[in-house]
Amino acid sequence: MQDSRRGHLKPAERRHRRRRLGVAALAVAGIVTLTACSQTASGASEKPPAQDSGSGADAGAAPGENGSAAVTVSPATDGKDVIPGEPITVKPDEGKLASVTVTAGDGKVLDGTLSADGASWTSSQPTGYGTTYTLKAELAASDGAEAATSTSSFTTLSKDEIFVGTYNVNKGTTVGVALPVSIVFNKAIHDKAAVELKLKVTSSPAVEGAWSWMKDRDGKDRIDYRPKEYWKPGTKVKLAMDLAGVKNGDLVGTQNREVDFTIGKSVVSTVDVVKKTVTVAENGKVLKTLPVSTGKKTFETWNGTMVVLSKVPTIRMNSASVGIFGPEAYDLGAVKWDVQLTPSGTYAHAAPWNEGKFGKVNSSHGCIGMSTDDAKWFYDRVNYGDPITVVKSTDTVAVNNGYGNWNVDWATWKKGSALA
Structure with missing residues (x-):
């Protein structure tokens, strides 16, 4: 065009608000409750643009025949919602895992690997969006105790329940001295301060820089970070996005990302x-x-x-x-x-x-x-x-209109921050 x-x-009894995915066996009723933990996993970006999403749900399950096996699942948001589009990790609250099986409603089993020490199991593929999974965990027997097992379920959030940001830098790339870090969100950002607090750009050598909000050309919320002056050649820069669990109205953020790049000549x-x-x-x-x-x-x-x-x-x-x-x-x-x-x-x-x-x-x-x-x-x-x-x-x-950031004086640019 x-x-x-x-x-x-041409051509966006453990106290830290984590929810247990596993068992709290009641001696009389034999009831088990299931929830998810608030830990999150980080990942890297693809092209200026890469995106992620978040998820959630709680459920119940029956106690195992030989006792109860309390486990936690990550990544999750705000102590409860399992994030989709990411591999998951299952950890026992006590003891060691002997085996873990995670199965989607269509019968597809997530491949995964049990760590050598039995401390965790990690899937080798991401979970889907708005999908319910059945999780069966077995703890290894120890100190004369019988093995404990549990079967439970969780549901990831759908794409309608999350917000994500597309960023303009690829991990490990070299870019020009005038490139700002730019993030465009797929949905409206109602709490800009909460989101901005979870975004960070660091560099070596350190520079003075600031975030500033604007509307992208298609009306989407966008936030750019630029230094006061052009980057110096050879500068090492890192973008960190810690948005998993951040609330934006009725939406939840899901991205934990670290993207390292270098400034060229x-x-x-x-x-x-x-x-x-x-x-x-x-x-x-x-x-x-x-x-x-x-x-x-x-x-x-x-x-x-x-x-x-x-x-x-x-x-x-x-x-x-x-x-x-x-x-x-x-x-x-x-x-x-x-x-x-x-x-x-x-x-x-x-x-x-x-x-x-x-x-x-x-x-x-x-x-x-x-x-x-x-x-x-x-x-x-x-x-x-x-x-x-x-x-x-x-x-x-x-x-x-692209990156016209450098045509705004520094004092005005800083006023565009939601934290100013």
């Missing part, structure tokens, strides 16, 4: 729409200044700092996708060396149809066009998270 003003686009580009050039500097040293053609009148390229979102070798750009028809319409079938700067459609790319205008005339619909050779050179040197600042243009890019 294309932005009608700015260019092209500093590649900073500056586009001057009056001079019609882009200057690229690496680690403070200018590599090259290239002639460009930016947005023409009424289609001016966004002013301010944008951040590289993606790179695509070839895409189709069709003006109809953003409502440009008539004399300004275009359909470019194979545009080369495309560096995306905003989701609204601003790209830096090869524009051979404008040969002879680079460095002389601004004639695009908002993109930054250059020769095919120069576009390839530029494409090869910039990466996800690198800043590209446009100067002397009109209308500053919005903070939520």
Whole structure:
């Protein structure tokens, strides 16, 4: 798709509120109660975007023939609800496990492994959403006592009962110096302070930074973290999300995530729409200044700092996708060396149809066009998270149009925190 003003686009008896999943055998009635523990497991992320979910339920079960076997299940939220979409761990409150079997309502058994010391059993696959499971646990006999067993059940929460966040960094990756940490939630966040308290970004070396809330372009709640200044090359950064059990109205958070990533070399580009050039500097040293053609009148390229979102070798750009028809319409079938700067459609790319205008005339619909050779050179040197600042243009890019975070002064940015 294309932005009608700015260019092209293609393309959330143990006291700690834990509930026991297991047995509290009553001598007379022989009744057993079942609940779940509040511990949670952590996991890593996938692509800017990875998500998780939470679950829950309690139930009852009959006591084992040879006594009772009290166990706890994790991960769980707020001391009761088992989280779906995660492997589960079963631990005995006392003694050692001899065996554990967890079976879904359709008869499918969760594969798992019993630890060598009998202290825990962990499934090798995640639980489903809104699914009821039967759990059979047997404790090993000890000190002359007979083996104890129990059969109980629990139900994970459905997707309608949870909220999750999609984040923009992959574990173990290297990103540019201007990339903020950004989380977009799949459902409205009513208690922003409670959620923000459970989000943390740390770095080595340490920097001053802050979270700030906004609405993403599609209206979803989003929170970004950025340092006061660009990250320094080589900085090690960690995002920690401890949302399992966090209450958000009637919804429950489920994600426990730690994502480590590294800041790469500093590649900073500056586009001057009056001079019609882009200057690229690496680690403070200018590599090259290239002639460009930016947005023409009424289609001016966004002013301010944008951040590289993606790179695509070839895409189709069709003006109809953003409502440009008539004399300004275009359909470019194979545009080369495309560096995306905003989701609204601003790209830096090869524009051979404008040969002879680079460095002389601004004639695009908002993109930054250059020769095919120069576009390839530029494409090869910039990466996800690198800043590209446009100067002397009109209308500053919005903070939520990609990562326009750097166009907000620091004092204003900090006021966007729910904890400010």
